[in-house]
Amino acid sequence: MELKFCPCCARPLTRRLLGGRERLACPEPACGWVFWDNPAPVVAALVERGDHVILVNNKQWPPNWWGLVTGFLEHGEDPEEAVVREVAEELGLEAELVGLIGVYGFPQQNQVIMAYHLRLPEGEIALNEELTGYKAIPVERLKAWDSATGRAVADWLARRRAGAAPNQG
Numbered sequence: 737m738e739l740k741f742c743p744c745c746a747r748p749l750t751r752r753l754l755g756g757r758e759r760l761a762c763p764e765p766a767c768g769w770v771f772w773d774n775p776a777p778v779v780a781a782l783v784e785r786g787d788h789v790i791l792v793n794n795k796q797w798p799p800n801w802w803g804l805v806t807g808f809l810e811h812g813e814d815p816e817e818a819v820v821r822e823v824a825e826e827l828g829l830e831a832e833l834v835g836l837i838g839v840y841g842f843p844q845q846n847q848v849i850m851a852y853h854l855r856l857p858e859g860e861i862a863l864n865e866e867l868t869g870y871k872a873i874p875v876e877r878l879k880a881w882d883s884a885t886g887r888a889v890a891d892w893l894a895r896r897r898a899g900a901a902p903n904q905g
């Protein structure tokens with residue numbers, strides 16, 4: 737769905753070249769609103785427990801697609817708070833933040849993914865309604881996939897194999 741009207745003054749938006757790209761913008765000079773379409777920040781959690789990594793299936797994903805716990809930042813939240821909150825909401829346990837894996841562009845979804853490594857304590861996993869299930873994959877069988885979160889998994893695995901990970905505390 738494309739925006740048609742200015743959210744500030746309700747005039748029909750027009751296309752204008754700004755900052756080297758064509759953008760939807762308000763033609764009213766006194767308003768000047770521009771739809772920049774900036775990517776949304778998303779946090780992703782590589783959740784480790786023992787020698788396993790927890791992958792989840794979200795209801796909005798294909799049934800056989802397993803990935804990291806992810807979620808949007810909320811207003812006023814630090815990414816580190818957001819990723820701990822997301823894991824608590826989706827898996828029902830308070831995880832320990834180990835460190836940042838990396839930051840990855842995800843242009844297909846117009847997102848920027850901030851991927852963190854967390855450790856899940858013992859205890860029963862209680863999935864929330866966003867998820868259909870989870871899998872505990874032994875780390876030695878974990879394979880990265882071809883997307884922004886997959887690149888985070890690849891980086892995490894590579895650092896782990898190199899044995900020089902600054903956030904394997």
Ligand SMILES: [Zn+2]
Binds near residue numbers: 744764
């Ligand atoms: Zn306007």
